[in-house]
Amino acid sequence: xxxxxxxxxxxxxxxxxxxxxxxxxxxxxxxxxxxxxxxxxxxxxxxxxxxxxxxxxxxxxxxxxxxxxxxxxxxxxxxxxxxxxxxxxxxxxxxxxxxxxxxxxxxxxxxxxxxxxxxxxxxxxxxxxxxx
Amino acid sequence: xxxxxxxxxxxxxxxxxxxxxxxxxxxxxxxxxxxxxxxxxxxxxxxxxxxxxxxxxxxxxxxxxxxxxxxxxxxxxxxxxxxxxxxxxxxxx
Numbered sequence: 001x002x003x004x005x006x007x008x009x010x011x012x013x014x015x016x017x018x019x020x021x022x023x024x025x026x027x028x029x030x031x032x033x034x035x036x037x038x039x040x041x042x043x044x045x046x047x048x049x050x051x052x053x054x055x056x057x058x059x060x061x062x063x064x065x066x067x068x069x070x071x072x073x074x075x076x077x078x079x080x081x082x083x084x085x086x087x088x089x090x091x092x093x094x095x096x097x098x099x100x101x102x103x104x105x106x107x108x109x110x111x112x113x114x115x116x117x118x119x120x121x122x123x124x125x126x127x128x129x130x131x132x
Numbered sequence: 133x134x135x136x137x138x139x140x141x142x143x144x145x146x147x148x149x150x151x152x153x154x155x156x157x158x159x160x161x162x163x164x165x166x167x168x169x170x171x172x173x174x175x176x177x178x179x180x181x182x183x184x185x186x187x188x189x190x191x192x193x194x195x196x197x198x199x200x201x202x203x204x205x206x207x208x209x210x211x212x213x214x215x216x217x218x219x220x221x222x223x224x225x
Contacts, residue, residue: 008225015139015165015192016225023211023212029209124215124216125220125221126137126215127137127221128137128223129139
């Protein structure tokens with residue numbers, strides 16, 4: 001079956017960013033395909049290359065990168081949600097005249113249309129929320 | 133036939149009520165993350181009045197020290213199976 005995963009939570013906002021990662025791995029282990037993982041709202045912080053948790057703690061950005069590399073996953077970050085929260089790729093950093101870019105390797109910025117397309121292409125869309 | 137994911141804790145009653153108002157007998161309600169606190173003893177009676185089947189995500193209950201006797205639990209692999217068995221999932225956070 002084809003899944004799309006939507007992540008609304010930042011790594012330390014709630015447990016659901018980690019649940020999304022667990023679900024993604026479990027689905028892949030069961031032989032399902034992940035069409036796309038879409039990071040929206042506070043979920044864009046999963047794509048920050050500057051997150052520097054202590055060495056004895058997990059790093060969700062690094063874990064998303066690892067699973068994406070292993071399974072060639074499409075990790076898409078909503079561009080409008082990302083730039084307003086300071087998650088920028090090189091192009092957006094230039095556009096907004098910022099001193100640095102911090103979008104982690106393996107993630108890409110794109111529009112909400114990518115979520116619509118993923119919803120059409122997938123058998124199931126599973127959303128992991130951000131809490132309040 | 134919908135799989136509902138309830139991630140909101142009992143302190144967020146409005147989300148629970150919105151979720152409950154949509155549940156049917158064909159649905160399954162999966163308690164996960166902070167939603168696992170609905171499995172605490174003093175909320176069980178309320179859960180028993182829900183028309184849908186209620187299950188909880190085992191690892192999330194374990195992480196919170198919540199006893200799950202009398203409640204069906206699923207692991208991550210079974211969570212994926214539930215998602216495939218239902219026509220859609222709806223998330224309540």
